[in-house]
Amino acid sequence: MFELLGIPPQALFGQLLLGLINGAFYAMLSLGLAVIFGLLNVINFTHGAQYMMGAFVAWFGLQFLGINYWVALIVSPIVVAISGVILEQLFLKRLYHLDHLYGLLLTFGFVLIFEGMFRYGFGSSGQPYENPLPGGVNLGFMFLPWYRGWVVVASLIICLATWFIIEKTKLGAYLRAGTENPTLVRAFGINVPRMITLTYAFGVGLAAFAGVMAAPIYQVNPTMGSNLIIVVFAVVVIGGMGSIMGSIVTGFGLGVIEGLTKVFYPQASATVIFVIMTIVLLVRPAGLFGTQR
Amino acid sequence: MNRFVAFGLLALLLVAPWIGVYPVFIMKALCFGMFAIAFNLLIGYVGLLSFGHAMFFGSASYITGHILKVWGWSAELSIIAGVLAATILGVAAGWIAIRRQGIYFAMITLALSQMVYFFCVQAPFTGGEDGIQSIPRQPLFGIIDLKSDMTLYYFVVAIAVGAFLLVYRIIHSPFGQVLKAIRENEARATSLGYNVDRYKLLAFVLSAALAGLAGSTKVLVMQLASLTDVFWPMSGEVILMTLVGGIGTIFGPVLGAFIVIAMQNYLAGIGEWVLVIQGVVFVIIVLAFRRGIVGELMALWDRRNKPAPTAVQPAE
DSSP states (O other): OOOBTTBOHHHHHHHHHHHHHHHHHHHHHHHHHHHHHHHHOOOOTTHHHHHHHHHHHHHHIIIIIOOOHHHHHHHHHHHHHHHHHHHHHHTGGGGTTSOHHHHHHHHHHHHHHHHHHHHHHHOSSOBOOOOSSOOEEEOSSSEEEHHHHHHHHHHHHHHHHHHHHHHHSHHHHHHHHHHHOHHHHHHTTOOHHHHHHHHHHHHHHHHHHHHHHHTTTSOBOTTHHHHHHHHHHHHHHHHOSSOHHHHHHHHHHHHHHHHHHHHHOGGGTTTHHHHHHHHHHHHOTTOSSOOOO | OHHHHHHHHHHHHHHGGGGTOOHHHHHHHHHHHHHHHHHHHHHHHTOOOOSOTHHHHHHHHHHHHHIIIIIOOOHHHHHHHHHHHHHHHHHHHHHHHTTSOHHHHHHHHHHHHHHHHHHHHHOGGGTTTTOBOSOOOOOBTTTBOOOSHHHHHHHHHHHHHHHHHHHHHHHTSHHHHHHHHHHHOHHHHHHTTOOHHHHHHHHHHHHHHHHHHHHHHHHHHHOOBOGGGGSHHHHHHHHHHHHHHOTTOSSHHHHHHHHHHHHHHHHGGGTTHHHHHHHHHHHHHHHHOTTHHHHHHHHHHHHHHOOSOOOOOOOO
8 A cells, every 4th residue: 555645545535535524514504604694694603503403303303203314314404494484584584784793693692592402402412323324435545435425425416506506597696686786686576585585594404404414424412513613604704705616615625624634733623724714814805705895 | 970870889899798799709790891891892892793702811811820820920910921811812813803894803703712712622731621720819919818708809899990990991082082983984984094903903902901801810710710711602601791781881791791690690500591591682682672781771861861852873
């Protein structure tokens, strides 16, 4: 077997794969955040909690209702999206005319509520979720577990499909126009408030989908979302929220960089994304793909 | 009006331990009151929402705790060292964070504080998950014994009153007026020839230093520095205190700190529900009482004294 800079290839490619998977979650969550922010002018702090709820719905379904992973992959995002619609209709809607900061504070309040309730119900320790695709294939230079391969491929497809819908379809054109000038879009006879609600539901559903995919890899845990969302915020700052493709590229790229850091300098792996954020802010304050607003 | 309230509160503070109030409770609330005042200096007077103030509070408490326990310096020197550490961190973090405004500023400060948190998890001197425990209360100036809660109480009251007066002075100085101008209309302030970034940075550093003072004093009182001090829920807590009391009011943050600390004390027995209740309070205030308790009272007072309706909307 060959060695690269004294690192065995198994470890290198293993971490690279894990980095890609983390990157997939960063991409899916920052995508949802960007789409929601574009239309609602709200940074959805609850995004991490909704990711966590997605995982918990899947776990709950498997544990008590016998719903398997593949069904949960569809059911769980729908359930969480419905909860998102309720949240938007009852609370978020009232804040659109105010400073963006109030949206952040409100959704932060819901993070505390959801996390507190799940911690009360399930404790702080993780709940294991059975791997639906056991086994894997030996590629010669590394062992590829089927499930991890599936996560990378599926999340890539989801991200690209989202990009396609927003950038290339009529529905996406409405969405982009609504982001640019909601009043004018309304004047053309499009139901903007409903579009806003559905956009929020979509972004939240995406977060829940990522949560279901994360369940077999990490343990299902009430705090899994809040730790992730802060990293995703840094990802959003690095990429800027201007471009859909930018969010996808930044998410996957930073995941890979984080994975590589784990191989070469593990002490810095928890902070590397924040360090990159600092550098990007010093060099290009608007973010790699963003425009200052 | 303000002056009467201030003297009344000061008198109440001075006699409180003699009329049966538990001094450690007041000291803790005063420390968090200072923390909230520091945070309010940014959100209330410059309009910058920092979601990472725990990094200054926590790092100062670690530095002070380490110096008190391992190096055995006297109380005031340890506190000064903690404040210095927070100030330096404030310069670095502020220099990075003021490059963006609004929502991005909040996300950047949150990310930076998470970085500091991970540093504290790994650094050897912080004691990891255990934190720094049973920190001795070294004597003040090397001679005045602070082991008794009563002596310490008056020291902490002196610090808190000093911090309060300092912030009051800052807000009512020409510097404070410029800060408010930046909050109201940044482009206008720039066009009037003010170097907006420099003002913002100075306000940020002052706020960081005061947050550090709060953290250092808290270590002296509670004799404990732990990861809780530097983790993001702490940043959320100080936001909650300021929101409850009233953003941009002088007394609001202190009142908010007393209310939140009292709430935590009474609810300590029900564990995770504290989080839920704090979240509910957040939601209610953001939806219905954005001015906070003091802000709403002041609005009520204004309405009763000025019957003529004014067109000017209160700043939010």
